[in-house]
């Protein structure tokens with residue numbers, strides 16, 4: 171049995187989902203893969219750090235809102251950087267808040283972990299959209315890996331499909347519905363909810379970013395388009411340089427009128443190769459019901475790759491959510507440790 175020790179940064183929705191998934195899949199990991207995972211440390215900016223070199227009690231953690239009811243012997247007077255350096259761990263799971271302008275503090279966390287010879291897995295879009303090349307180089311120089319499947323379409327393997335399989339078939343264009351919150355809002359508005367009601371519901375369901383303007387104004391989709399451009403086309407674009415329009419000006423009336431003509435409003439992110447480099451955009455688009463993207467409902471996402479050899483490939487799946495993003499972390503974890 172191979173024992174893998176994990177340190178976590180962030181104990182929010184996705185962190186809980188990850189611990190829950192470790193518990194649910196424990197028997198499968200042991201029996202089928204010969205892998206035993208323990209979480210040795212968790213740091214959260216709100217609650218501090220807990221640490222147990224032989225593993226924290228996962229079942230207790232999954233039902234805990236914070237660290238205050240934990241065994242006092244677990245408490246460590248470490249900040250995040252100290253936890254990364256000092257805790258016994260092979261992998262750091264980085265789940266701090268997303269900042270698409272600077273990528274911090276996640277960039278610093280990822281750098282420290284890689285420099286300490288620890289693999290990094292993150293669903294945080296900031297460091298991947300802004301500093302993927304630098305982090306990938308650091309990982310290579312330190313003999314470790316970085317996993318980021320959860321940054322685009324949560325556990326739906328949009329990045330792995332492109333980078334592991336389709337890349338060799340020549341991808342020229344990528345477009346899709348890449349934000350669960352806005353697709354949920356637009357779907358709910360088709361059912362008669364107001365924009366405000368639908369946004370509130372998306373927040374309750376845990377789809378929205380801590381600051382939901384990141385979703386509704388299209389910044390989140392722009393971050394994902396920047397990641398796709400970088401990982402698939404090898405071209406870095408700053409999310410803030412992407413032409414962008416969100417959905418906050420779309421009214422219930424607009425949505426209902428479109429519906430009568432069999433049309434659906436969707437927030438579409440796109441990036442394509444041109445003679446002058448790559449062109450990227452994020453904007454609401456009216457799609458006829460015959461278009462596969464028009465039928466993606468709720469927090470669902472879809473991505474279309476145009477490939478020289480294969481034509482159009484569409485991948486549909488969940489794009490947000492605690493369990494769905496935790497699935498991406500598990501996918502990366504297994505790929506990296508195997």
Ligand code: HSE
Nearest residue numbers: 349350351377379490
């Ligand atoms: N807020 C994001 C969304 C989370 O709604 O898609 C997943 O990146």
